[in-house]
Amino acid sequence: MSPLAQTLLDALHALLEFAPPLVLAALGGVLSEKSGVVNIGLEGMMRFGAFFAAAVAIGTGNPWLGLVAGALAGATSAALHALLSLRYRADQVVSGIALNLVAMSLVTFLLEAIFGSAGVSPPSPQLPRIFGHSALTWLAVVLPLAMHWIFTRTALGLRIRAVGEHPRAAATAGVSVLKLRALCVIGSGALAGLGGATLSIGILGQFDVRMPAGQGFMALAAMIFGKWTPLGAAAACVFFALAEVVQRSLSLTFHAADLHLEGLFLALPYALTLLLLALSRGRTRAPAADGVPYDPEGR
Amino acid sequence: MTAARNCFAYQLLALKRSLVLSLAACLSVAGCKKPLPPHTIGIALDVGGRGDQSFNDGALRGLEAMAAGVRSTAHGYETLSDAEFQALLPADMMPVSHLPIPSPLVLSGKAQEDYEPNLQLLIDQGVELTIAVGFMMEPAVRAVSARNEKAKFLLLDSPVLDAAGKKPVTRANVRAVTFREQEGSFLAGALAGELTKSGKIGFVGGMQLPLILKFEAGFRAGVRAVNPAAEKNMLVAYTGTFDDEKKGVEVGGDLYARGCDIVFHAAGLDGLGVIKAAERANKLVIGVDSDQSKVAPRNVLTSMVKHVDIAVYQAVADELEGRFTGGDQSLGLKESGVGLAPIGGDVIPAINNEAKAGAIADVEKLRTAIVDGHIIVPGTIAELARFTALQPETFGLNNVPGEIAAVPAPLPAGATSPKPTAAPAKK
Numbered sequence: 172m173s174p175l176a177q178t179l180l181d182a183l184h185a186l187l188e189f190a191p192p193l194v195l196a197a198l199g200g201v202l203s204e205k206s207g208v209v210n211i212g213l214e215g216m217m218r219f220g221a222f223f224a225a226a227v228a229i230g231t232g233n234p235w236l237g238l239v240a241g242a243l244a245g246a247t248s249a250a251l252h253a254l255l256s257l258r259y260r261a262d263q264v265v266s267g268i269a270l271n272l273v274a275m276s277l278v279t280f281l282l283e284a285i286f287g288s289a290g291v292s293p294p295s296p297q298l299p300r301i302f303g304h305s306a307l308t309w310l311a312v313v314l315p316l317a318m319h320w321i322f323t324r325t326a327l328g329l330r331i332r333a334v335g336e337h338p339r340a341a342a343t344a345g346v347s348v349l350k351l352r353a354l355c356v357i358g359s360g361a362l363a364g365l366g367g368a369t370l371s372i373g374i375l376g377q378f379d380v381r382m383p384a385g386q387g388f389m390a391l392a393a394m395i396f397g398k399w400t401p402l403g404a405a406a407a408c409v410f411f412a413l414a415e416v417v418q419r420s421l422s423l424t425f426h427a428a429d430l431h432l433e434g435l436f437l438a439l440p441y442a443l444t445l446l447l448l449a450l451s452r453g454r455t456r457a458p459a460a461d462g463v464p465y466d467p468e469g470r
Numbered sequence: 471m472t473a474a475r476n477c478f479a480y481q482l483l484a485l486k487r488s489l490v491l492s493l494a495a496c497l498s499v500a501g502c503k504k505p506l507p508p509h510t511i512g513i514a515l516d517v518g519g520r521g522d523q524s525f526n527d528g529a530l531r532g533l534e535a536m537a538a539g540v541r542s543t544a545h546g547y548e549t550l551s552d553a554e555f556q557a558l559l560p561a562d563m564m565p566v567s568h569l570p571i572p573s574p575l576v577l578s579g580k581a582q583e584d585y586e587p588n589l590q591l592l593i594d595q596g597v598e599l600t601i602a603v604g605f606m607m608e609p610a611v612r613a614v615s616a617r618n619e620k621a622k623f624l625l626l627d628s629p630v631l632d633a634a635g636k637k638p639v640t641r642a643n644v645r646a647v648t649f650r651e652q653e654g655s656f657l658a659g660a661l662a663g664e665l666t667k668s669g670k671i672g673f674v675g676g677m678q679l680p681l682i683l684k685f686e687a688g689f690r691a692g693v694r695a696v697n698p699a700a701e702k703n704m705l706v707a708y709t710g711t712f713d714d715e716k717k718g719v720e721v722g723g724d725l726y727a728r729g730c731d732i733v734f735h736a737a738g739l740d741g742l743g744v745i746k747a748a749e750r751a752n753k754l755v756i757g758v759d760s761d762q763s764k765v766a767p768r769n770v771l772t773s774m775v776k777h778v779d780i781a782v783y784q785a786v787a788d789e790l791e792g793r794f795t796g797g798d799q800s801l802g803l804k805e806s807g808v809g810l811a812p813i814g815g816d817v818i819p820a821i822n823n824e825a826k827a828g829a830i831a832d833v834e835k836l837r838t839a840i841v842d843g844h845i846i847v848p849g850t851i852a853e854l855a856r857f858t859a860l861q862p863e864t865f866g867l868n869n870v871p872g873e874i875a876a877v878p879a880p881l882p883a884g885a886t887s888p889k890p891t892a893a894p895a896k897k
Contacts (some may be wrong), residue, residue, distance in 0.1 A: 283520075287521075419720065
């Protein structure tokens with residue numbers, strides 16, 4: 172195989188390996204915000220998902236049960252966010268930040284309490300690999316398309332969008348705004364939890380205390396960069412991951428370490444993102460009612 | 471009325487009782503100042519924490535297992551049996567029994583800003599010696615040791631610096647232990663240089679800091695010493711963090727995809743990711759700090775071990791015997807402060823036992839040469855630039871790859887004994 176083809180193949184391989192956690196979490200973000208609930212707690216939900224996926228996989232020896240536990244853990248923490256921001260109409264940003272902080276401390280505590288380690292969990296069973304990648308990789312490939320189809324072609328998708336754009340109009344048409352929003356937030360948590368599980372039982376085969384190391388925030392950025400659409404968000408995630416692949420490849424090719432330019436190269440993906448954001452034109456608009464609490468009694 | 475007064479009196483009594491109770495509770499619970507049993511030792515870990523299978527775990531092994539003879543479990547400390555205790559000791563350490571100290575106090579820092587309060591907390595608890603693990607602790611030790619002149623400290627991996635954080639200084643109450651990592655890394659490099667099949671060797675560092683550059687410089691010098699061609703081909707990458715395992719998998723995966731068959735990592739938690747990448751690529755990896763062969767027995771060729779455990783044990787033993795002194799200690803191959811873990815890793819079929827045995831013999835010769843001062847291993851990239859390949863016959867190496875014959879061997883005239891090779895040579 173020619174070197175160029177090999178390089179491209181390696182890049183594709185790296186993308187399929189490392190983009191899925193980001194893609195799944197970003198899709199979670201899209202689902203929640205499309206319905207009008209800001210979800211800044213993606214990072215925390217990923218963390219819960221990553222930890223419980225690993226813990227259950229280690230406890231039962233079955234990675235699939237771990238996967239279910241990861242999704243459930245993400246969904247449960249999201250349910251809390253839904254309760255606070257929908258039922259009690261708390262500020263959605265504050266609720267999300269609180270969730271992140273709780274996830275940071277609680278999971279660290281649980282790691283020590285259960286595994287007696289402040290660093291890493293014992294190795295966990297890993298998800299089987301299909302065509303060289305974990306099953307979640309393929310989920311992350313299919314899901315953006317499926318979500319796009321749901322949002323644009325189904326009544327459910329229309330309702331979700333309506334609830335996020337103009338909840339009162341949707342309510343008039345007989346849609347239960349709060350119920351639908353709650354479902355979307357919980358689904359969002361499940362997706363973020365799956366993203367976390369991809370990290371722990373998909374890629375690494377263990378949980379480490381720093382997970383997900385900012386991936387949740389990257390997912391949030393990808394969602395905005397992708398203009399709150401499933402395809403856009405997934406494309407943005409692929410772009411982020413690709414930028415990192417290119418950065419590593421460049422810094423090896425140019426021996427950045429020897430030139431003491433490693434720091435500069437490491438900043439490349441972020442600089443590139445900023446540049447693209449600044450240059451990208453056109454309609455970048457959040458759903459109109461994103462972050463606005465809905466009061467059925469209000470006007 | 472009297473009933474009411476009685477009731478009030480009763481409440482007061484209850485209040486008093488609960489106060490007494492809480493005072494009693496306070497005496498038994500950490501948090502109030504209470505005289506500790508003699509010789510209590512405290513240790514403050516850096517962000518790697520317990521379970522990093524690396525530097526922190528090494529220090530903990532020295533204190534908990536070797537010094538106190540206990541093992542940490544989720545339910546507190548358990549005493550080790552004699553057999554378990556003996557099994558823990560490094561092969562080159564005299565059999566000893568553990569020291570008469572109670573269970574140590576362990577605090578784990580979650581972030582840079584935790585270090586200072588953690589150290590102060592240990593001192594407030596009345597520990598006799600406070601151990602600070604890792605160079606990231608240096609600013610905290612600098613501040614806390616100045617405030618508490620009577621407290622004693624062991625700082626691992628860094629000297630104490632002056633107020634500006636530039637120049638190393640010595641403090642009477644701080645023993646600062648640093649390691650000559652370049653020496654152990656040199657041996658790792660020589661081993662890799664002799665055993666590589668693809669002629670491509672990789673190095674993964676965490677952040678590009680002077681400490682990590684010591685590993686890189688020593689490792690590259692080791693490869694250059696026995697296999698200059700492989701050193702030219704070498705791939706060096708830095709992940710930019712010490713706590714993102716996924717980055718380690720990515721960067722390690724890149725190096726193996728580009729043809730490296732042996733990669734040495736000095737990247738903390740990221741390094742565990744590099745080992746994961748080696749497992750996935752079915753290639754070899756060299757671990758760091760502690761013997762990491764347990765992480766992936768088939769893939770970990772060896773580990774560049776820093777005997778933090780021995781340094782910790784020694785400091786505790788010194789303290790108990792009243793011999794503890796402040797000042798700087800530098801531990802290298804000569805002091806058994808660094809070294810290679812037992813060679814394992816049998817994934818690459820082409821590396822047969824014969825080749826391994828030859829390489830191990832050569833590494834041993836190089837070790838002796840370093841201990842005797844015949845080779846001075848570069849500890850910075852600038853020193854590395856002046857380091858030239860060895861002449862195989864100088865040290866009687868028998869397993870050197872063919873390329874070495876192509877290197878001109880200008881032995882200084884009249885050289886009968888091996889010469890230091892780090893002497894500046896024009897290149």
